[in-house]
Amino acid sequence: MSATRKKSLSIVYNGVEAWKDLSPHIEQFSYTDAVDESDKITLSVIDRDLKWAGAWIPKKGDVIMPAIILENWNYENEKMTFNCGSFVVDDFSFSAPPLTGSINGVSAPVNTNFKESGNSRTWEAATIQVIAAELAGKYGLEIVYDADEIPVAKTEQNERTDSEFLKALCEKYGLGLKVYANRLVIWDYRQYYSKPAIMTLTPSMVSNWGYRSTMQGTYTGAKVSYTDPGTKKSVSVVIGSEERLYKTTQKADSEADARRIGEGAILKANRKETTMQIQLPPKLSLVATENVEISGFGKMDGKYFIQKVSHQIKKNGYNMQVSLSRIPESGIQTNTEQNAETAKNERHGETYIIKKGDTLWNLAQQYYGDPTKCTAIYEANKEEIERAAKKNGKSGSNGGYWIFPGQSIKIP
Known part of the structure; x- marks a missing residue:
């Protein structure tokens, strides 16, 4: 006979393990783990003895450290403990009779x-x-x-x-x-986004799901301006393509800075382009910032980023709601990227002389079609770049941020 699945909580309240005393009064525990908002918990309570209205009444700033405990969930004698983190009580409310209420906590320093x-x-x-x-x-x-x-x-x-x-x-x-x-x-x-998926989710693993795809509020490119240090004129940089262009009045410090800002804007906006909501039995390895593979859902299949995981634990059940955003498929190149790939193959190992206005960021874009590969150029020329930075009065190059006209570097 297989062992019975068990679920429970550990709740450390202001440094004291309190679950034994609290458990008869907790109707539901909710925990939300998210990337775009603070993590949150809610304790839904019922108290016919009116303890919560007396000695137990919470105070704003109380610290709650909950953990979810599952036993025999996947196999016999298994015990998993999932620490939810540390939460500061920021809101609570009660009503009666009978006395019911909720205590809400947010992941934040005690210093509000x-x-x-x-x-x-x-x-x-x-x-x-x-x-x-x-x-x-x-x-x-x-x-x-x-x-x-x-x-x-x-x-x-x-x-x-x-x-x-x-x-x-x-x-x-x-x-x-x-x-x-x-x-x-x-x-x-x-x-x-480039990390491997931690799990593949199939229709048989979920109790229900929803899918949404939209172009509204998403972008194919971004336009950002900076002031050229030589000419003192405003220069606009377009990152991506111009079909749906995000324009910002935010001024960048340099071309490299403009590209970072443009990419950041596109990344943020496009997380809502293709999304899924999935409800399923608890799988504690599913946490925000991890990736999963969706398989068996037809055209919706692909690699997704976990935006939010909501846990709801009641006396008679436990389920999870997972919010996902689709990660753009790798290997798809724009014409600009294809040209850059060709240039890279033709000019691999080339010696390049730094000109005024150059950055490692735009050189990586020029040679590789991927500005984030600026670190590869820096590492291949680290000694020369650091030597030139100190020669020009800097304590260091700040990882290749400071480069100077006339420097000779190798394109790896």
């Missing part, structure tokens, strides 16, 4: 200034990682930065909260940001 207090500051000659690390340090957060270095010549906070400012800065360059388990996590969507 991160999301509530506006600040003004100008940042110059920094990088996103440096800015993020300094802001994380204000709130005792560990930083996890999973992206390339992105230089920022100048940016202003202008009476925005630290959370709002940093999120907008990350989105500007195609980066994601979230607070999880007292960590400030930043990642690059381009790099995460």
